[in-house]
Amino acid sequence: MITKKEIKKLSELARVGLADSEAEKLQKDLVNILDFISKLKEAQVSEIEEEMPELRNVLRDDESPHESAENTAILMKQVPDQEKGYVKVKKIR
Amino acid sequence: MIMQIDLSGLTIKKAHESLQNGEISCCELLSFYQANIKKREPDLHAFLEIFDDAYEQAEKVDEKIKNGQKVSMLAGIPLAIKDNMLITGKKCSAGSKMLENYTAVYDAAVIEKLKKEDLVFVGRTNMDEFAMGSSTEHSAFGLTKNPYDKERVAGGSSGGSAAAVAGQECLASLGSDTGGSIRQPAAFCGVVGMKPTYGMVSRRGLMAMASSLDQIGPFAKTVEDVEIIFNAIKGRDPADSTTVEPSIQNSKFEIKNLRIGVPMEFFPLDASGGMAGIDADVYKNTQQAIDFLKNAGCEIKEISIPSLEYSLAAYYILMPAEVSSNLSRYDGIRYGFKKGGKDLFGDYINTREGGFGREASRRILLGTYVLSAGYYDAYYTKAQKVRRLIRDDFKKVFNEVDIILSPTTPTPAFKAGERMADPVEMYMADIFTIPANLTGLPAISLPNGFCEKDGKRLPSGLQLMAPWFEEGRLFRLGKYFENNF
Numbered sequence: 001m002i003t004k005k006e007i008k009k010l011s012e013l014a015r016v017g018l019a020d021s022e023a024e025k026l027q028k029d030l031v032n033i034l035d036f037i038s039k040l041k042e043a044q045v046s047e048i049e050e051e052m053p054e055l056r057n058v059l060r061d062d063e064s065p066h067e068s069a070e071n072t073a074i075l076m077k078q079v080p081d082q083e084k085g086y087v088k089v090k091k092i093r
Numbered sequence: 094m095i096m097q098i099d100l101s102g103l104t105i106k107k108a109h110e111s112l113q114n115g116e117i118s119c120c121e122l123l124s125f126y127q128a129n130i131k132k133r134e135p136d137l138h139a140f141l142e143i144f145d146d147a148y149e150q151a152e153k154v155d156e157k158i159k160n161g162q163k164v165s166m167l168a169g170i171p172l173a174i175k176d177n178m179l180i181t182g183k184k185c186s187a188g189s190k191m192l193e194n195y196t197a198v199y200d201a202a203v204i205e206k207l208k209k210e211d212l213v214f215v216g217r218t219n220m221d222e223f224a225m226g227s228s229t230e231h232s233a234f235g236l237t238k239n240p241y242d243k244e245r246v247a248g249g250s251s252g253g254s255a256a257a258v259a260g261q262e263c264l265a266s267l268g269s270d271t272g273g274s275i276r277q278p279a280a281f282c283g284v285v286g287m288k289p290t291y292g293m294v295s296r297r298g299l300m301a302m303a304s305s306l307d308q309i310g311p312f313a314k315t316v317e318d319v320e321i322i323f324n325a326i327k328g329r330d331p332a333d334s335t336t337v338e339p340s341i342q343n344s345k346f347e348i349k350n351l352r353i354g355v356p357m358e359f360f361p362l363d364a365s366g367g368m369a370g371i372d373a374d375v376y377k378n379t380q381q382a383i384d385f386l387k388n389a390g391c392e393i394k395e396i397s398i399p400s401l402e403y404s405l406a407a408y409y410i411l412m413p414a415e416v417s418s419n420l421s422r423y424d425g426i427r428y429g430f431k432k433g434g435k436d437l438f439g440d441y442i443n444t445r446e447g448g449f450g451r452e453a454s455r456r457i458l459l460g461t462y463v464l465s466a467g468y469y470d471a472y473y474t475k476a477q478k479v480r481r482l483i484r485d486d487f488k489k490v491f492n493e494v495d496i497i498l499s500p501t502t503p504t505p506a507f508k509a510g511e512r513m514a515d516p517v518e519m520y521m522a523d524i525f526t527i528p529a530n531l532t533g534l535p536a537i538s539l540p541n542g543f544c545e546k547d548g549k550r551l552p553s554g555l556q557l558m559a560p561w562f563e564e565g566r567l568f569r570l571g572k573y574f575e576n577n578f
Contacts, residue, residue: 002462014417014461015424015438016454017446029455029516030462036517037406037472045478048485053305055292058334074198078428089426090437 002030100125100261105318108264109166112158119151119158119169123213126171130215130262139237139247139256141176142184143216150213157211167325168211173257173266176217177224177300178309180204187300188220188232188250191423191430191448201298202333203267203309203326210325215263218253222450223420224269224302226250227277227522228512231452236509240282242549245506248278248522251312255282258312265313265322269299271306272408273501273526276538279312280501280554283540285319285571286312290562291533292337294323295330303415304335306408306530316539316571323564339562346569349390354494355383358401359525362393372504374544375553379500382541382555385578386498396490396497400483401528407483408527409520410463410476416453417460423448455516484532491560496570499525501538501554505546525556534558537567539574 007027011018018026081088098117111117130143144150154169174180177187179197186192200208207214221231229237229252237252239245240260247256251268255278258266268275270288279286288310296307311322329338355362360371360379371379387393425431425444432443449457463472490497502522512519529536541555555574559566 006462007458010458010461010465011442013465014421014457015441015445016449016457017442018454019446022451022454025451026455026458030459032515032517033409033455033459033520034462036520037409040403040406040410040472040475040479043400043403043475043479043482045475045482048478048481050474050477051481051484053335055335055337060331071198075427078195078198080425080428080431087427090440092437 002027002034098122098125100129103264104315105166105170105264105313105321108170109168112169113164119154119213120148122169123147123151123171123215126215126261126263129260133240133260133262136243137238137240137256137260137262138235139218139253139260139262140173140216141186141188141219141234141253144183144214147171147213147215154211154213165210166321167207170212170265171215171263172207172212173215173218173254173263174204175251175254175266175268176220177269178204178267179298179300180214180217183217185217185300186234187223188234189222189448189450189453190233192428193233193430195429199298202295202330204298206326206328218251218257218266220253221250222453223300223416224250224271224274225416225452225456227273227519228507228509229253229278230509230513231450233450238509239506239551241551242506242546244508245551246281246509248281248506250274251286252278254312255279255284255286258282258284258314265311265318267309267322267326268312269302269307269309270526270530271302272412272530273523275310275312276501276526276536276554276556277522279538280556281506281552283552284312284314285316285537285539286310287319287323287537287564287567288529288535289323289327289564290339290535292335293327293339293535293562293564295328295333295336297330297333301419303412304419305415306412308530316537316568316575319537320568344563344566346566348570348573351391351496351570352394352494353383353386353391354394354396354490354497356398356401356497356499357395358398359499362395370503371500372544372553374542375500375502375504378542378544378553379555382574382578383498386574389573389577394494396494398483398486398490400479400486403479404483404528404531405520405524407476407479408523408531409459410472411480411531413456413460414464414473415460417457417464420449420453420457452516480531483528487528487532487534495559496566497558499556501525501556505544505551505553529558534561535564535567537571539571
């Protein structure tokens with residue numbers, strides 16, 4: 001059972017705004033979905049280890065960097081808010 | 094010299110032959126598909142954009158052929174790309190308002206490989222937003238209709254890619270599959286669709302949905318065409334650390350005595366029920382396929398994979414969890430849709446509210462929930478353990494059988510709007526396809542007969558699963574089935 005308060009909390013955590021009507025609909029949907037996945041409670045897995053990927057920490061050597069600022073222009077083209085070559089954001093409180 | 098080509102009978106090999114011996118030029122070939130696109134798109138809406146440089150691409154290939162240069166099997170072949178794979182300079186929106194005007198700044202690994210083969214990219218296809226959905230109804234830009242029945246969905250999330258091939262708008266296409274998003278629309282649209290073993294195809298340049306589940310794969314009309322494209326796009330990529338170069342799989346393959354396992358949880362051979370309500374025609378078609386294979390000399394074994402009953406639940410915990418993480422990058426700061434608020438928090442809230450559709454929001458919040466303090470162990474950790482259990486069960490089962498068979502979906506394509514009210518109903522469409530993603534196993538959907546619904550013939554699909562890295566088995570059995578059934 002997921003409450004309106006929890007929905008609001010989730011919306012804040014995920015930074016996804018929700019109008020009241022949307023929040024209400026979402027609450028109903030999530031209750032429905034959580035009920036559906038609650039089936040997992042029955043699974044007997046106490047002896048099982050978590051699934052881990054077989055490949056771990058596949059890293060390349062720290063060498064051969066690309067030329068500095070090679071991609072900057074093309075990337076900056078898509079930045080919605082910029083000033084003097086900087087990506088502009090509002091102040092973090 | 095233009096000759097009339099029967100597009101519906103065309104394959105990559107046939108097209109290649111005709112191009113090589115000058116019967117037809119790449120531009121002419123493309124023009125046939127463009128004509129079909131013009132005719133069918135107003136109804137189908139398989140594409141979000143038809144690239145205006147397609148003829149330019151085709152001309153380059155024609156030049157090469159004219160100069161006597163040897164070109165690859167795939168040269169000049171018109172291919173459509175799902176709208177979540179980056180092509181430099183082209184818009185790429187993932188079916189979302191969030192990226193409606195985003196322009197890709199690099200080529201996805203698969204695009205790089207296919208460019209080397211001189212394929213012609215026809216356009217980007219419609220999809221459920223950020224690959225979340227089973228019908229393409231969650232696209233921010235309208236749904237794609239099923240070529241067999243305008244009132245029904247093409248499936249999803251790669252609905253556009255499936256419909257484009259079925260509608261003869263291109264010879265083949267690429268899609269992505271996280272929970273069945275290639276195989277299910279392939280089944281709904283009557284084409285071949287395949288999901289490789291996790292790690293066989295690089296995900297660099299594929300917009301991530303669920304990183305441990307996503308794979309890119311081909312759609313085509315024949316198994317051989319799917320195999321040709323798979324071979325062109327597979328391979329270890331240093332820039333995708335989840336890719337592998339498998340040790341050569343040389344396992345013997347013979348139809349005679351091939352052990353085919355049918356999971357009773359998916360397809361009870363005695364029609365007694367099973368996990369999903371299987372449509373009567375789908376059941377009949379699957380049974381006929383099984384009988385055919387039995388008569389061909391295969392050994393049909395009923396197998397049991399009890400942990401399958403948890404696969405849907407595990408998937409709908411793990412996938413939203415990964416989605417909530419992967420979609421956190423869409424914040425309107427560096428690219429994409431932006432809607433400002435009164436402060437930084439407001440910027441995020443408004444941007445993500447405005448940019449994401451309902452299904453995407455639903456899954457992000459669900460993922461946030463299952464990963465949050467107090468719930469993490471009960472949901473996410475448990476689901477990871479269930480995932481391990483399912484993988485172990487499949488490992489065991491593949492000691493007894495060589496291939497696992499089931500219907501691809503419990504029903505043929507449903508009507509548009511039918512499953513939008515209850516998300517869980519939509520999720521059930523993935524019940525047979527999800528295990529291949531959870532385990533990383535390769536799987537293919539083959540067209541297998543039709544279902545009669547409201548006086549219309551709707552395709553149904555047969556799914557084959559093979560052990561890890563044994564795509565070869567899927568192709569060999571698939572070709573045998575295709576040619577002899």
